[in-house]
Amino acid sequence: MTSVQSKPAMAEPVARDTFDSLDPATDEVVGTYPIHTDDDVRAAVERAREAAAWWAGLGFAERAERLRRWKGYLTRRIAQLAEVVHAETGKPHSDAMVEIIPAIDHLAWAAKHARKVLGEQKRPSGMLMSNQRATVEYQPLGVIGVIGPWNYPVFTPMGSIIYALAAGNAVVFKPSEYTPGVGKWLVDSFAEVVPEHPVLQLVTGYGATGSALCRSGVDKVAFTGSPATGRKIMAACAETLTPVLIEAGGKDALLVDADADLEAAADAAVWGGMSNAGQTCVGVERVYVHERVYDDFVAKVVETAKSVRAGSDPAAKIGPITMPAQLEVIRRHIADALARGGRALVGGAEAVGDRYVQPTVLVDVPEDSEAVREETFGPTLTIAKVRDMDEAVAKANDTRYGLGASVFAKKRGMELARRLRSGMTAVNSVIAFAAIPSLPFGGIGESGFGRIHGPEGLREFARPKAIARQRFRPPMVLTSFSRTAQTDARVAKLITLLHGKRT
Numbered sequence: 001m002t003s004v005q006s007k008p009a010m011a012e013p014v015a016r017d018t019f020d021s022l023d024p025a026t027d028e029v030v031g032t033y034p035i036h037t038d039d040d041v042r043a044a045v046e047r048a049r050e051a052a053a054w055w056a057g058l059g060f061a062e063r064a065e066r067l068r069r070w071k072g073y074l075t076r077r078i079a080q081l082a083e084v085v086h087a088e089t090g091k092p093h094s095d096a097m098v099e100i101i102p103a104i105d106h107l108a109w110a111a112k113h114a115r116k117v118l119g120e121q122k123r124p125s126g127m128l129m130s131n132q133r134a135t136v137e138y139q140p141l142g143v144i145g146v147i148g149p150w151n152y153p154v155f156t157p158m159g160s161i162i163y164a165l166a167a168g169n170a171v172v173f174k175p176s177e178y179t180p181g182v183g184k185w186l187v188d189s190f191a192e193v194v195p196e197h198p199v200l201q202l203v204t205g206y207g208a209t210g211s212a213l214c215r216s217g218v219d220k221v222a223f224t225g226s227p228a229t230g231r232k233i234m235a236a237c238a239e240t241l242t243p244v245l246i247e248a249g250g251k252d253a254l255l256v257d258a259d260a261d262l263e264a265a266a267d268a269a270v271w272g273g274m275s276n277a278g279q280t281c282v283g284v285e286r287v288y289v290h291e292r293v294y295d296d297f298v299a300k301v302v303e304t305a306k307s308v309r310a311g312s313d314p315a316a317k318i319g320p321i322t323m324p325a326q327l328e329v330i331r332r333h334i335a336d337a338l339a340r341g342g343r344a345l346v347g348g349a350e351a352v353g354d355r356y357v358q359p360t361v362l363v364d365v366p367e368d369s370e371a372v373r374e375e376t377f378g379p380t381l382t383i384a385k386v387r388d389m390d391e392a393v394a395k396a397n398d399t400r401y402g403l404g405a406s407v408f409a410k411k412r413g414m415e416l417a418r419r420l421r422s423g424m425t426a427v428n429s430v431i432a433f434a435a436i437p438s439l440p441f442g443g444i445g446e447s448g449f450g451r452i453h454g455p456e457g458l459r460e461f462a463r464p465k466a467i468a469r470q471r472f473r474p475p476m477v478l479t480s481f482s483r484t485a486q487t488d489a490r491v492a493k494l495i496t497l498l499h500g501k502r503t
């Protein structure tokens, strides 16, 4: 396994058991990691408390400097990190690069903007309180527990880690049990540029280690994973009133209007649905197409999808299914779609193998089938014909998820984007919002709540602190028992003048 050979980010706790990380293409062991216990996790959080005080005390400029150094370090070793991602997820190098590059851009953005977004801001104090100087500043929460998934083991947890660090917090990171090596690489690389204190620490293990992190006394848990685990996280965090950020799954729709650029829409649908073998939270899973362009669009999608193949050779555009249990879900969704009258124009039941799933394009699938309602997380698309874009919006919104979405349209792009019930929508492209650091990222409904990225992502890991500083004694003091009836009368007159007008 490739790893940064450097000082460990923390004194390695004594762990009772270990687990192996496997290459999903071969089942070869690529690394062995400790299963950290409740005590290990608590000890890491205690160490993080001291590190957090030091890190917060550095201030915005010094932290930004360290984060910029980390950015340079990651950028210079991008190929090495891509190799670790490839070994643990099976995704091709190019897919690994697609997630690392925007993560680096987020790091640059957060380092540059943290002071502006979180530093002291003056607020108007209003006429009644004009003797006060009013300010708000966003202080770090302390220690953040980050629990990550395997599908984008760099981009996804870094969306929380970067913004939490830039806001002045220490982080204890529990990567997925499928990608602990990527987690270790990231944590070790940070220790190279911030060697003084364990500001970013790693704990590894299965769900129980994540659960221990929820109960460890951290100041917030930032979780990315399935809605089912999200519920368990919330329940565990409820015991200690620990706030949570939930970035969960999706069933994202792509809408194609009659005036859309069909070539671009088809290309985007296939890439959005099949890249990373469809294991993308904001991947395209459902497509709704205006009846006037449906046949042309479907023909283009079929042609493009046929050029995509899953495999482990360099010519294969997509890799294996990283988590073996997901194969059964994909198989079930395709079988259900076909059993209920759907047709596979590319792929189909036989597309699901032991490790790989070949691209599958399904049409005529009933809207209440599993392939349309549940997250498939495989290289599959359902395409449905709609009479008009009102029907497309209604069908796209008829889901308990609400993460991302895409619209291909010339005239009505923005209008349709606004009407989609999702946290983010791309117009005339797919997933673009995720790579724009200033835009907040997150879902609604079962896709979760809270935001990473952008100013909202920085504030997610900070608490607003309001300060009112009296500049001079007011002519009318209300907040004193020494106030007179005359003062009350004057104030009553003033408030009537200010707000008593009939409208």
Ligand code: NAD
Pocket: 147, 148, 149, 150, 151, 152, 156, 174, 175, 176, 177, 205, 206, 207, 208, 209, 210, 211, 212, 214, 224, 225, 226, 227, 228, 229, 230, 232, 233, 246, 247, 248, 249, 250, 280, 281, 282, 323, 375, 403, 443, 447, 448
């Ligand atoms: P998962 O829910 O199985 O696991 C996620 C993490 O939670 C892992 O680290 C796991 O060990 C940990 N965990 C499991 N049980 C736990 C418990 N009881 N307490 C605490 N932690 C626990 O998800 P996954 O299979 O790793 O990831 C795939 C899912 O993640 C998909 O649903 C995908 O859509 C979603 N996802 C969402 C986003 C987003 O930004 N919204 C991004 C990537 C992935």
